[in-house]
Amino acid sequence: MNLDQNQVVRTHNPDLEGLIKLSELDKIIGQLTDVIQCEIPGHIKALEDDFVRDQTKLRKFDEEMAALTKRKKSLEAEVDDTKSKIAKANQKLPEVKTNVEYRAIMKETENFKQRITTIEDEQLALMEKMEDKEGERPAIEKQVAEDKAKLDKLKAEKTVELNSYNESLDKANAERASIIGAINPAILATYDKVRAQRAGTGLARVKDGSCMACFQIITPQLYYQIRTTDEIYRCPHCDRFLYHVPEPKPDNGEPAKGKRKKQE
Ligand SMILES: [Zn+2]
Structure with missing residues:
Protein backbone atom coordinates (compact mmCIF):
# COMPACT_ATOMS: atom_id res chain seq x y z
CA MET A 1 0.00 0.00 0.00
CA ASN A 2 2.88 2.43 0.42
CA LEU A 3 4.84 4.05 -2.31
CA ASP A 4 8.17 4.33 -0.49
CA GLN A 5 9.95 2.09 -2.93
CA ASN A 6 9.25 4.58 -5.68
CA GLN A 7 10.66 7.53 -3.85
CA VAL A 8 14.12 6.55 -5.11
CA VAL A 9 12.89 7.61 -8.54
CA ARG A 10 13.92 11.19 -9.13
CA THR A 11 12.45 13.08 -12.00
CA HIS A 12 11.84 16.74 -12.49
CA ASN A 13 8.71 16.08 -14.45
CA PRO A 14 5.72 16.20 -12.06
CA ASP A 15 3.50 14.33 -14.54
CA LEU A 16 6.00 11.48 -14.75
CA GLU A 17 6.38 11.44 -10.98
CA GLY A 18 2.58 11.26 -10.72
CA LEU A 19 2.45 8.44 -13.27
CA ILE A 20 5.07 6.45 -11.37
CA LYS A 21 3.03 6.71 -8.17
CA LEU A 22 -0.17 6.01 -10.06
CA SER A 23 1.25 2.98 -11.80
CA GLU A 24 2.34 1.44 -8.51
CA LEU A 25 -1.06 2.14 -7.03
CA ASP A 26 -2.83 0.70 -10.08
CA LYS A 27 -0.78 -2.46 -9.67
CA ILE A 28 -2.06 -2.74 -6.08
CA ILE A 29 -5.65 -1.92 -7.15
CA GLY A 30 -5.38 -4.57 -9.86
CA GLN A 31 -4.14 -7.19 -7.40
CA LEU A 32 -6.85 -6.33 -4.86
CA THR A 33 -9.55 -6.41 -7.54
CA ASP A 34 -8.29 -9.78 -8.74
CA VAL A 35 -8.39 -11.21 -5.21
CA ILE A 36 -11.86 -9.75 -4.55
CA GLN A 37 -13.44 -10.61 -7.89
CA CYS A 38 -11.63 -13.80 -8.96
CA GLU A 39 -9.44 -15.48 -6.38
CA ILE A 40 -11.82 -15.53 -3.39
CA PRO A 41 -14.99 -16.28 -5.40
CA GLY A 42 -13.02 -19.00 -7.25
CA HIS A 43 -11.95 -20.58 -3.98
CA ILE A 44 -15.54 -20.58 -2.70
CA LYS A 45 -16.85 -21.88 -6.04
CA ALA A 46 -14.45 -24.85 -5.91
CA LEU A 47 -15.83 -25.94 -2.51
CA GLU A 48 -19.39 -25.24 -3.63
CA ASP A 49 -18.80 -27.51 -6.62
CA ASP A 50 -17.56 -30.29 -4.29
CA PHE A 51 -20.65 -29.84 -2.13
CA VAL A 52 -23.05 -29.88 -5.09
CA ARG A 53 -21.25 -32.89 -6.62
CA ASP A 54 -21.58 -34.95 -3.43
CA GLN A 55 -25.15 -33.78 -2.86
CA THR A 56 -25.96 -34.98 -6.38
CA LYS A 57 -24.25 -38.29 -5.62
CA LEU A 58 -26.46 -38.70 -2.52
CA ARG A 59 -29.59 -37.74 -4.44
CA LYS A 60 -28.79 -40.23 -7.23
CA PHE A 61 -28.11 -42.89 -4.61
CA ASP A 62 -31.51 -42.28 -3.02
CA GLU A 63 -33.22 -42.28 -6.41
CA GLU A 64 -31.59 -45.60 -7.24
CA MET A 65 -32.64 -47.07 -3.88
CA ALA A 66 -36.19 -45.81 -4.43
CA ALA A 67 -36.25 -47.51 -7.84
CA LEU A 68 -35.05 -50.78 -6.30
CA THR A 69 -37.68 -50.52 -3.52
CA LYS A 70 -40.34 -49.87 -6.13
CA ARG A 71 -39.24 -52.94 -8.08
CA LYS A 72 -39.27 -55.00 -4.85
CA LYS A 73 -42.87 -53.94 -4.11
CA SER A 74 -43.95 -54.62 -7.68
CA LEU A 75 -42.47 -58.15 -7.50
CA GLU A 76 -44.24 -58.77 -4.16
CA ALA A 77 -47.53 -57.68 -5.69
CA GLU A 78 -46.94 -59.94 -8.68
CA VAL A 79 -46.25 -62.91 -6.40
CA ASP A 80 -49.52 -62.24 -4.51
CA ASP A 81 -51.41 -61.90 -7.75
CA THR A 82 -49.90 -65.10 -9.20
CA LYS A 83 -50.63 -67.01 -5.99
CA SER A 84 -54.28 -65.94 -6.13
CA LYS A 85 -54.41 -67.06 -9.79
CA ILE A 86 -53.08 -70.48 -8.73
CA ALA A 87 -55.74 -70.65 -5.99
CA LYS A 88 -58.48 -69.81 -8.49
CA ALA A 89 -57.20 -72.45 -10.90
CA ASN A 90 -57.21 -74.99 -8.08
CA GLN A 91 -60.81 -74.02 -7.25
CA LYS A 92 -61.81 -74.93 -10.80
CA LEU A 93 -60.35 -78.46 -10.52
CA PRO A 94 -63.37 -80.17 -8.81
CA GLU A 95 -65.63 -79.00 -11.67
CA VAL A 96 -63.33 -80.31 -14.41
CA LYS A 97 -65.06 -82.76 -16.72
CA THR A 98 -62.37 -83.75 -19.27
CA ASN A 99 -58.71 -84.68 -19.26
CA VAL A 100 -58.00 -81.91 -21.77
CA GLU A 101 -59.52 -79.37 -19.41
CA TYR A 102 -57.60 -80.85 -16.45
CA ARG A 103 -54.27 -80.76 -18.33
CA ALA A 104 -54.90 -77.16 -19.40
CA ILE A 105 -55.43 -76.08 -15.80
CA MET A 106 -52.37 -78.03 -14.60
CA LYS A 107 -50.29 -76.43 -17.36
CA GLU A 108 -51.56 -72.99 -16.39
CA THR A 109 -50.77 -73.63 -12.71
CA GLU A 110 -47.32 -74.89 -13.62
CA ASN A 111 -46.63 -71.70 -15.59
CA PHE A 112 -47.73 -69.61 -12.59
CA LYS A 113 -45.41 -71.57 -10.30
CA GLN A 114 -42.50 -71.13 -12.69
CA ARG A 115 -43.17 -67.41 -12.78
CA ILE A 116 -43.08 -67.31 -8.96
CA THR A 117 -39.74 -69.15 -8.97
CA THR A 118 -38.33 -66.64 -11.44
CA ILE A 119 -39.62 -63.75 -9.32
CA GLU A 120 -38.15 -65.25 -6.16
CA ASP A 121 -34.72 -65.44 -7.85
CA GLU A 122 -34.97 -61.81 -8.82
CA GLN A 123 -36.17 -60.88 -5.32
CA LEU A 124 -33.15 -62.58 -3.79
CA ALA A 125 -30.72 -60.81 -6.12
CA LEU A 126 -32.53 -57.53 -5.52
CA MET A 127 -32.35 -57.86 -1.74
CA GLU A 128 -28.63 -58.63 -1.85
CA LYS A 129 -28.05 -55.62 -4.08
CA MET A 130 -30.07 -53.36 -1.76
CA GLU A 131 -28.24 -54.61 1.31
CA ASP A 132 -24.85 -53.96 -0.32
CA LYS A 133 -25.88 -50.52 -1.51
CA GLU A 134 -27.44 -49.45 1.77
CA GLY A 135 -23.98 -49.81 3.33
CA GLU A 136 -22.61 -47.12 1.01
CA ARG A 137 -24.99 -44.40 2.14
CA PRO A 138 -23.33 -43.37 5.46
CA ALA A 139 -20.02 -42.61 3.67
CA ILE A 140 -21.74 -40.43 1.06
CA GLU A 141 -23.81 -38.71 3.76
CA LYS A 142 -20.65 -38.04 5.78
CA GLN A 143 -18.93 -36.57 2.74
CA VAL A 144 -21.85 -34.19 2.14
CA ALA A 145 -21.78 -33.06 5.78
CA GLU A 146 -18.00 -32.52 5.61
CA ASP A 147 -18.30 -30.54 2.37
CA LYS A 148 -20.94 -28.34 3.95
CA ALA A 149 -18.83 -27.72 7.06
CA LYS A 150 -15.77 -26.86 4.93
CA LEU A 151 -17.82 -24.54 2.73
CA ASP A 152 -19.39 -22.74 5.70
CA LYS A 153 -16.00 -22.33 7.36
CA LEU A 154 -14.38 -20.98 4.20
CA LYS A 155 -17.26 -18.59 3.55
CA ALA A 156 -16.98 -17.20 7.08
CA GLU A 157 -13.21 -16.76 6.73
CA LYS A 158 -13.46 -15.22 3.27
CA THR A 159 -16.17 -12.79 4.36
CA VAL A 160 -13.74 -11.36 6.92
CA GLU A 161 -10.93 -11.30 4.34
CA LEU A 162 -13.17 -9.69 1.74
CA ASN A 163 -14.13 -6.90 4.12
CA SER A 164 -10.48 -6.18 4.75
CA TYR A 165 -9.57 -6.29 1.02
CA ASN A 166 -12.51 -4.06 0.16
CA GLU A 167 -11.36 -1.55 2.77
CA SER A 168 -7.85 -1.58 1.27
CA LEU A 169 -9.32 -1.16 -2.19
CA ASP A 170 -11.41 1.82 -1.08
CA LYS A 171 -8.30 3.42 0.41
CA ALA A 172 -6.28 2.76 -2.73
CA ASN A 173 -9.02 4.22 -4.91
CA ALA A 174 -9.22 7.30 -2.69
CA GLU A 175 -5.43 7.67 -2.95
CA ARG A 176 -5.67 7.28 -6.71
CA ALA A 177 -8.29 10.03 -6.88
CA SER A 178 -5.94 12.37 -5.02
CA ILE A 179 -2.94 11.53 -7.24
CA ILE A 180 -4.63 11.94 -10.60
CA GLY A 181 -5.60 15.54 -9.82
CA ALA A 182 -1.92 16.49 -10.13
CA ILE A 183 -1.37 14.82 -13.53
ZN1 LIG B 1 7.20 -1.48 -24.34
Whole structure:
Protein backbone atom coordinates (compact mmCIF):
# COMPACT_ATOMS: atom_id res chain seq x y z
CA MET A 1 0.00 0.00 0.00
CA ASN A 2 2.88 2.43 0.42
CA LEU A 3 4.84 4.05 -2.31
CA ASP A 4 8.17 4.33 -0.49
CA GLN A 5 9.95 2.09 -2.93
CA ASN A 6 9.25 4.58 -5.68
CA GLN A 7 10.66 7.53 -3.85
CA VAL A 8 14.12 6.55 -5.11
CA VAL A 9 12.89 7.61 -8.54
CA ARG A 10 13.92 11.19 -9.13
CA THR A 11 12.45 13.08 -12.00
CA HIS A 12 11.84 16.74 -12.49
CA ASN A 13 8.71 16.08 -14.45
CA PRO A 14 5.72 16.20 -12.06
CA ASP A 15 3.50 14.33 -14.54
CA LEU A 16 6.00 11.48 -14.75
CA GLU A 17 6.38 11.44 -10.98
CA GLY A 18 2.58 11.26 -10.72
CA LEU A 19 2.45 8.44 -13.27
CA ILE A 20 5.07 6.45 -11.37
CA LYS A 21 3.03 6.71 -8.17
CA LEU A 22 -0.17 6.01 -10.06
CA SER A 23 1.25 2.98 -11.80
CA GLU A 24 2.34 1.44 -8.51
CA LEU A 25 -1.06 2.14 -7.03
CA ASP A 26 -2.83 0.70 -10.08
CA LYS A 27 -0.78 -2.46 -9.67
CA ILE A 28 -2.06 -2.74 -6.08
CA ILE A 29 -5.65 -1.92 -7.15
CA GLY A 30 -5.38 -4.57 -9.86
CA GLN A 31 -4.14 -7.19 -7.40
CA LEU A 32 -6.85 -6.33 -4.86
CA THR A 33 -9.55 -6.41 -7.54
CA ASP A 34 -8.29 -9.78 -8.74
CA VAL A 35 -8.39 -11.21 -5.21
CA ILE A 36 -11.86 -9.75 -4.55
CA GLN A 37 -13.44 -10.61 -7.89
CA CYS A 38 -11.63 -13.80 -8.96
CA GLU A 39 -9.44 -15.48 -6.38
CA ILE A 40 -11.82 -15.53 -3.39
CA PRO A 41 -14.99 -16.28 -5.40
CA GLY A 42 -13.02 -19.00 -7.25
CA HIS A 43 -11.95 -20.58 -3.98
CA ILE A 44 -15.54 -20.58 -2.70
CA LYS A 45 -16.85 -21.88 -6.04
CA ALA A 46 -14.45 -24.85 -5.91
CA LEU A 47 -15.83 -25.94 -2.51
CA GLU A 48 -19.39 -25.24 -3.63
CA ASP A 49 -18.80 -27.51 -6.62
CA ASP A 50 -17.56 -30.29 -4.29
CA PHE A 51 -20.65 -29.84 -2.13
CA VAL A 52 -23.05 -29.88 -5.09
CA ARG A 53 -21.25 -32.89 -6.62
CA ASP A 54 -21.58 -34.95 -3.43
CA GLN A 55 -25.15 -33.78 -2.86
CA THR A 56 -25.96 -34.98 -6.38
CA LYS A 57 -24.25 -38.29 -5.62
CA LEU A 58 -26.46 -38.70 -2.52
CA ARG A 59 -29.59 -37.74 -4.44
CA LYS A 60 -28.79 -40.23 -7.23
CA PHE A 61 -28.11 -42.89 -4.61
CA ASP A 62 -31.51 -42.28 -3.02
CA GLU A 63 -33.22 -42.28 -6.41
CA GLU A 64 -31.59 -45.60 -7.24
CA MET A 65 -32.64 -47.07 -3.88
CA ALA A 66 -36.19 -45.81 -4.43
CA ALA A 67 -36.25 -47.51 -7.84
CA LEU A 68 -35.05 -50.78 -6.30
CA THR A 69 -37.68 -50.52 -3.52
CA LYS A 70 -40.34 -49.87 -6.13
CA ARG A 71 -39.24 -52.94 -8.08
CA LYS A 72 -39.27 -55.00 -4.85
CA LYS A 73 -42.87 -53.94 -4.11
CA SER A 74 -43.95 -54.62 -7.68
CA LEU A 75 -42.47 -58.15 -7.50
CA GLU A 76 -44.24 -58.77 -4.16
CA ALA A 77 -47.53 -57.68 -5.69
CA GLU A 78 -46.94 -59.94 -8.68
CA VAL A 79 -46.25 -62.91 -6.40
CA ASP A 80 -49.52 -62.24 -4.51
CA ASP A 81 -51.41 -61.90 -7.75
CA THR A 82 -49.90 -65.10 -9.20
CA LYS A 83 -50.63 -67.01 -5.99
CA SER A 84 -54.28 -65.94 -6.13
CA LYS A 85 -54.41 -67.06 -9.79
CA ILE A 86 -53.08 -70.48 -8.73
CA ALA A 87 -55.74 -70.65 -5.99
CA LYS A 88 -58.48 -69.81 -8.49
CA ALA A 89 -57.20 -72.45 -10.90
CA ASN A 90 -57.21 -74.99 -8.08
CA GLN A 91 -60.81 -74.02 -7.25
CA LYS A 92 -61.81 -74.93 -10.80
CA LEU A 93 -60.35 -78.46 -10.52
CA PRO A 94 -63.37 -80.17 -8.81
CA GLU A 95 -65.63 -79.00 -11.67
CA VAL A 96 -63.33 -80.31 -14.41
CA LYS A 97 -65.06 -82.76 -16.72
CA THR A 98 -62.37 -83.75 -19.27
CA ASN A 99 -58.71 -84.68 -19.26
CA VAL A 100 -58.00 -81.91 -21.77
CA GLU A 101 -59.52 -79.37 -19.41
CA TYR A 102 -57.60 -80.85 -16.45
CA ARG A 103 -54.27 -80.76 -18.33
CA ALA A 104 -54.90 -77.16 -19.40
CA ILE A 105 -55.43 -76.08 -15.80
CA MET A 106 -52.37 -78.03 -14.60
CA LYS A 107 -50.29 -76.43 -17.36
CA GLU A 108 -51.56 -72.99 -16.39
CA THR A 109 -50.77 -73.63 -12.71
CA GLU A 110 -47.32 -74.89 -13.62
CA ASN A 111 -46.63 -71.70 -15.59
CA PHE A 112 -47.73 -69.61 -12.59
CA LYS A 113 -45.41 -71.57 -10.30
CA GLN A 114 -42.50 -71.13 -12.69
CA ARG A 115 -43.17 -67.41 -12.78
CA ILE A 116 -43.08 -67.31 -8.96
CA THR A 117 -39.74 -69.15 -8.97
CA THR A 118 -38.33 -66.64 -11.44
CA ILE A 119 -39.62 -63.75 -9.32
CA GLU A 120 -38.15 -65.25 -6.16
CA ASP A 121 -34.72 -65.44 -7.85
CA GLU A 122 -34.97 -61.81 -8.82
CA GLN A 123 -36.17 -60.88 -5.32
CA LEU A 124 -33.15 -62.58 -3.79
CA ALA A 125 -30.72 -60.81 -6.12
CA LEU A 126 -32.53 -57.53 -5.52
CA MET A 127 -32.35 -57.86 -1.74
CA GLU A 128 -28.63 -58.63 -1.85
CA LYS A 129 -28.05 -55.62 -4.08
CA MET A 130 -30.07 -53.36 -1.76
CA GLU A 131 -28.24 -54.61 1.31
CA ASP A 132 -24.85 -53.96 -0.32
CA LYS A 133 -25.88 -50.52 -1.51
CA GLU A 134 -27.44 -49.45 1.77
CA GLY A 135 -23.98 -49.81 3.33
CA GLU A 136 -22.61 -47.12 1.01
CA ARG A 137 -24.99 -44.40 2.14
CA PRO A 138 -23.33 -43.37 5.46
CA ALA A 139 -20.02 -42.61 3.67
CA ILE A 140 -21.74 -40.43 1.06
CA GLU A 141 -23.81 -38.71 3.76
CA LYS A 142 -20.65 -38.04 5.78
CA GLN A 143 -18.93 -36.57 2.74
CA VAL A 144 -21.85 -34.19 2.14
CA ALA A 145 -21.78 -33.06 5.78
CA GLU A 146 -18.00 -32.52 5.61
CA ASP A 147 -18.30 -30.54 2.37
CA LYS A 148 -20.94 -28.34 3.95
CA ALA A 149 -18.83 -27.72 7.06
CA LYS A 150 -15.77 -26.86 4.93
CA LEU A 151 -17.82 -24.54 2.73
CA ASP A 152 -19.39 -22.74 5.70
CA LYS A 153 -16.00 -22.33 7.36
CA LEU A 154 -14.38 -20.98 4.20
CA LYS A 155 -17.26 -18.59 3.55
CA ALA A 156 -16.98 -17.20 7.08
CA GLU A 157 -13.21 -16.76 6.73
CA LYS A 158 -13.46 -15.22 3.27
CA THR A 159 -16.17 -12.79 4.36
CA VAL A 160 -13.74 -11.36 6.92
CA GLU A 161 -10.93 -11.30 4.34
CA LEU A 162 -13.17 -9.69 1.74
CA ASN A 163 -14.13 -6.90 4.12
CA SER A 164 -10.48 -6.18 4.75
CA TYR A 165 -9.57 -6.29 1.02
CA ASN A 166 -12.51 -4.06 0.16
CA GLU A 167 -11.36 -1.55 2.77
CA SER A 168 -7.85 -1.58 1.27
CA LEU A 169 -9.32 -1.16 -2.19
CA ASP A 170 -11.41 1.82 -1.08
CA LYS A 171 -8.30 3.42 0.41
CA ALA A 172 -6.28 2.76 -2.73
CA ASN A 173 -9.02 4.22 -4.91
CA ALA A 174 -9.22 7.30 -2.69
CA GLU A 175 -5.43 7.67 -2.95
CA ARG A 176 -5.67 7.28 -6.71
CA ALA A 177 -8.29 10.03 -6.88
CA SER A 178 -5.94 12.37 -5.02
CA ILE A 179 -2.94 11.53 -7.24
CA ILE A 180 -4.63 11.94 -10.60
CA GLY A 181 -5.60 15.54 -9.82
CA ALA A 182 -1.92 16.49 -10.13
CA ILE A 183 -1.37 14.82 -13.53
CA ASN A 184 -1.92 16.54 -16.89
CA PRO A 185 -5.38 15.32 -18.03
CA ALA A 186 -4.20 14.47 -21.57
CA ILE A 187 -1.30 12.39 -20.23
CA LEU A 188 -3.60 10.72 -17.73
CA ALA A 189 -6.15 9.88 -20.44
CA THR A 190 -3.42 8.30 -22.59
CA TYR A 191 -2.06 6.39 -19.60
CA ASP A 192 -5.54 5.03 -18.77
CA LYS A 193 -6.20 4.11 -22.40
CA VAL A 194 -2.90 2.22 -22.74
CA ARG A 195 -3.42 0.62 -19.33
CA ALA A 196 -6.81 -0.68 -20.43
CA GLN A 197 -5.26 -2.15 -23.59
CA ARG A 198 -2.03 -3.42 -22.06
CA ALA A 199 -2.66 -5.82 -19.20
CA GLY A 200 -3.37 -3.09 -16.66
CA THR A 201 -0.07 -1.21 -16.95
CA GLY A 202 0.35 2.12 -18.71
CA LEU A 203 3.88 2.83 -17.56
CA ALA A 204 7.09 0.84 -17.87
CA ARG A 205 10.62 1.11 -16.61
CA VAL A 206 13.44 1.25 -19.14
CA LYS A 207 16.49 -0.77 -18.28
CA ASP A 208 19.59 -1.55 -20.35
CA GLY A 209 17.92 -0.09 -23.43
CA SER A 210 14.76 -2.20 -23.20
CA CYS A 211 11.17 -1.56 -22.13
CA MET A 212 10.66 -3.75 -19.07
CA ALA A 213 6.97 -4.28 -19.86
CA CYS A 214 7.14 -5.53 -23.46
CA PHE A 215 10.87 -6.40 -23.34
CA GLN A 216 11.51 -4.82 -26.75
CA ILE A 217 14.69 -2.86 -27.38
CA ILE A 218 14.21 0.87 -27.88
CA THR A 219 16.48 2.98 -30.05
CA PRO A 220 19.73 4.20 -28.43
CA GLN A 221 18.61 7.77 -29.11
CA LEU A 222 15.30 7.31 -27.27
CA TYR A 223 17.10 5.54 -24.43
CA TYR A 224 19.49 8.47 -24.19
CA GLN A 225 16.66 11.03 -24.22
CA ILE A 226 14.77 9.21 -21.49
CA ARG A 227 17.84 9.23 -19.26
CA THR A 228 18.93 12.77 -19.91
CA THR A 229 15.78 14.85 -20.23
CA ASP A 230 12.66 15.40 -18.18
CA GLU A 231 10.37 14.88 -21.13
CA ILE A 232 7.86 12.06 -21.10
CA TYR A 233 8.38 9.41 -23.79
CA ARG A 234 6.42 6.36 -24.78
CA CYS A 235 7.56 2.90 -25.81
CA PRO A 236 7.35 2.69 -29.62
CA HIS A 237 6.36 -0.99 -29.31
CA CYS A 238 3.73 -1.10 -26.53
CA ASP A 239 2.81 2.62 -26.21
CA ARG A 240 3.43 2.68 -22.46
CA PHE A 241 4.98 5.76 -20.89
CA LEU A 242 8.60 5.12 -19.99
CA TYR A 243 10.76 6.08 -17.05
CA HIS A 244 14.32 5.38 -16.09
CA VAL A 245 15.73 4.59 -12.66
CA PRO A 246 19.51 5.03 -12.43
CA GLU A 247 21.23 1.90 -11.14
CA PRO A 248 22.91 2.45 -7.75
CA LYS A 249 26.69 2.34 -8.06
CA PRO A 250 28.19 0.63 -5.02
CA ASP A 251 31.78 1.76 -5.91
CA ASN A 252 31.21 5.42 -5.02
CA GLY A 253 28.12 4.87 -2.88
CA GLU A 254 26.06 7.26 -4.99
CA PRO A 255 23.31 6.47 -7.42
CA ALA A 256 24.49 7.06 -10.94
CA LYS A 257 22.71 9.99 -12.53
CA GLY A 258 21.68 9.50 -16.13
CA LYS A 259 22.46 13.14 -16.79
CA ARG A 260 26.09 12.76 -15.82
CA LYS A 261 26.72 9.46 -17.52
CA LYS A 262 26.06 10.35 -21.11
CA GLN A 263 28.52 7.76 -22.37
CA GLU A 264 26.37 4.84 -21.16
ZN1 LIG B 1 7.20 -1.48 -24.34
